[in-house]
Amino acid sequence: MSPPELSAELVTLLPRLRRFARALARNPHDADDLVQVALERALARAHQLRPDAALAPWVFGILRHAWIDELRARARSERVFAPEESGQSVGDAGHDGQAELLSVRDAMARLPQEQRIAVALVLVEGLSYKEAAHVMNVPIGTLTSRLARGREALQTMLGES
Amino acid sequence: MIFSDETVMAFVDGELDDATRAALEVAMVTDLRLAERVARERRLRARLQSEFDPVLREPISERLLAAAQGTSAKARSGNIIWLRRIPARHWSWPQWSAVAASLVLGVLIAPLLQHEPTEGPLGIRDGKVLASGALAHALSQQLASNQVADAPVHVGVSFLSRTGDYCRTFTLRGKRAVAGLACREGESWRLEALKATDRATSASGEYQPAASALPPAIAQSVDEIIVGDPLDAEAEAAARGKGWHR
Numbered sequence: 001m002s003p004p005e006l007s008a009e010l011v012t013l014l015p016r017l018r019r020f021a022r023a024l025a026r027n028p029h030d031a032d033d034l035v036q037v038a039l040e041r042a043l044a045r046a047h048q049l050r051p052d053a054a055l056a057p058w059v060f061g062i063l064r065h066a067w068i069d070e071l072r073a074r075a076r077s078e079r080v081f082a083p084e085e086s087g088q089s090v091g092d093a094g095h096d097g098q099a100e101l102l103s104v105r106d107a108m109a110r111l112p113q114e115q116r117i118a119v120a121l122v123l124v125e126g127l128s129y130k131e132a133a134h135v136m137n138v139p140i141g142t143l144t145s146r147l148a149r150g151r152e153a154l155q156t157m158l159g160e161s
Numbered sequence: 162m163i164f165s166d167e168t169v170m171a172f173v174d175g176e177l178d179d180a181t182r183a184a185l186e187v188a189m190v191t192d193l194r195l196a197e198r199v200a201r202e203r204r205l206r207a208r209l210q211s212e213f214d215p216v217l218r219e220p221i222s223e224r225l226l227a228a229a230q231g232t233s234a235k236a237r238s239g240n241i242i243w244l245r246r247i248p249a250r251h252w253s254w255p256q257w258s259a260v261a262a263s264l265v266l267g268v269l270i271a272p273l274l275q276h277e278p279t280e281g282p283l284g285i286r287d288g289k290v291l292a293s294g295a296l297a298h299a300l301s302q303q304l305a306s307n308q309v310a311d312a313p314v315h316v317g318v319s320f321l322s323r324t325g326d327y328c329r330t331f332t333l334r335g336k337r338a339v340a341g342l343a344c345r346e347g348e349s350w351r352l353e354a355l356k357a358t359d360r361a362t363s364a365s366g367e368y369q370p371a372a373s374a375l376p377p378a379i380a381q382s383v384d385e386i387i388v389g390d391p392l393d394a395e396a397e398a399a400a401r402g403k404g405w406h407r
Contacts, residue, residue, distance in 0.1 A: 003231060010229040018225070019216040023209075032225060039228040104212040122174060123209045129176050148167055151205060158208065160201055 006046045009055050010039055016125065020060060023120035024067050026109040034070065038063035057127065061135040064117055071113065107157040115150030122147055162188055164195060173202040282314075282333055283352060292343050292350035300329055300343055300350045304401065306394035317375055318383065318391040319400065327405045328353065330375055330383060340379045344386075345405045354382040 010017075017038060021031035041062050049058055108116055114136070121132040122143075133143040164172075164185055171177050172185050189196045282296035292300055299314035308316060317330035317340075328344040343350040356376045392400060 007230045011226065014221050014225060014229060015217040015219075018219070018221070019213050022216050023213050032222065035225055036228045039225065040231075043231045104208050108209075108212075119209070123206050124213045129171075129174070144167060144171070148170060151170065151202070154205060154209075155201065158205070160204070 003043060003046055006043060006049070006055075010042060010059065013056060013059060016056065017059060017063060020120055020125050021063060021067075023108060023124045024064075024116060026105065030070075034063060034066055037066045037070075041066065054131070057131045057135050060121065060125070060127070061137070064135060067117075068113070101159040102157045104154075104158065107154050110157060111150050111153055115146050115153065118143055118146040119150040119154065123151075164188065164198075166198075169195070169198050170202055173199060173206060290352040291346075292352060296331065296333065296343075297350055300331060301405065302401070304394070304397055306397060319397050320383065320387045320391045321389065321407075322386040323388055324386075325407060327400055327407075328383075328386065330379055332375070340376050342379055342382050348404075353386070354379055 014035070017035045018031065021034040021038075022028060025031040025034055038059060042059050045062070049055070102110070108119070111119065117136060118132060121127045121135055122129065127135065129140050129143055132147075133140045136143060136146075138146075162184060168177065168181065168185070172182060177185065185195070185199075189199060282292060282294055283290055291297070295313050299312065299316060303312065303314065303316045305316045305319065313334050315332040315334075317332065319327060319329045322328045322344055324344075326344045326346065328342060329350075330340065330342050333339045333341070339355055341355040342353040344353055345351075356378045
């Protein structure tokens with residue numbers, strides 16, 4: 001795909017890329033920064049896109065990598081960030097039966113990264129299991145198990161029995 | 162027939178083969194518990210969608226549109242910051258900080274920026290980055306043909322831009338010298354570009370002003386918007402006399 005063609009496709013894809021990023025990063029500005037990094041990387045790697053490959057999963061995969069890079073960079077620089085962003089406090093809610101119910105965004109932010117990515121790809125972006133597994137570079141069984149655990153954790157945090 | 166949780170989820174996700182899907186649909190009619198398990202998964206999907214789908218209808222910033230077309234500030238011009246390419250209308254200080262931090266010069270620029278354009282060389286007003294303080298004063302008053310060597314601001318060339326505004330290049334003294342380009346807007350000076358200079362303030366704190374110290378990136382910015390030749394000393398003085406309005 002030539003760079004101008006790719007650019008046109010990327011512009012079309014922008015709303016979905018922003019939605020996907022927003023499901024990963026709690027802060028909307030972080031999410032847009034993530035989209036920008038993904039766009040720049042996609043254009044730089046235009047030659048890697050096979051002509052018959054679907055564009056959206058390819059760019060989602062680049063965005064996912066950029067997000068993981070960002071999280072690693074944060075950890076390296078020991079920058080203090082909200083614990084919910086790290087996904088470490090999953091399961092806190094509901095243990096004593098009295099935990100306050102969370103908003104959908106807060107609940108998403110508390111999911112472990114790989115579960116959050118699986119939920120974002122399938123439930124928010126509507127990718128098929130096959131596409132989502134490809135984006136995450138895992139077998140379909142791994143994808144569905146992350147998806148199932150992410151769903152259960154969300155249901156608990158959102159107060160669904 | 163017993164349906165596992167994974168099967169129920171796959172049903173909601175549209176991932177079941179036809180036979181299993183049909184079997185589950187039939188079972189749901191009589192198995193209320195199964196029907197509720199399906200409804201629970203559908204509610205979660207609906208909640209996620211009502212949370213994130215509105216993002217699809219939000220306006221998209223020029224920054225992202227530029228990035229999609231490979232013309233973002235970073236991609237275009239290395240580490241120069243093209244301030245006017247940053248969509249400014251709705252931007253507040255934290256947003257600007259986020260952008261600045263994502264750019265190479267963020268660390269350098271951020272300390273120069275102030276919340277109010279009353280202190281420091283740069284300020285943000287109405288979403289625009291404007292010269293303030295000593296820089297604004299120097300841009301309005303200082304003549305390149307007549308300036309003292311140790312002034313905090315060194316003014317470079319002045320010229321008319323394609324939009325008919327007077328623009329001036331400058332260099333700021335500091336721990337690291339910063340060169341920039343500003344254009345007249347009303348009674349203010351709007352920053353067009355900023356860049357750290359490679360040389361400038363030496364270890365002894367001695368500033369080395371020189372006409373040749375203008376970084377190539379700033380010179381290139383000038384080339385992109387200049388009409389005709391830079392003002393000579395006489396035209397510069399005349400422009401100042403008219404408050405930098407034509």
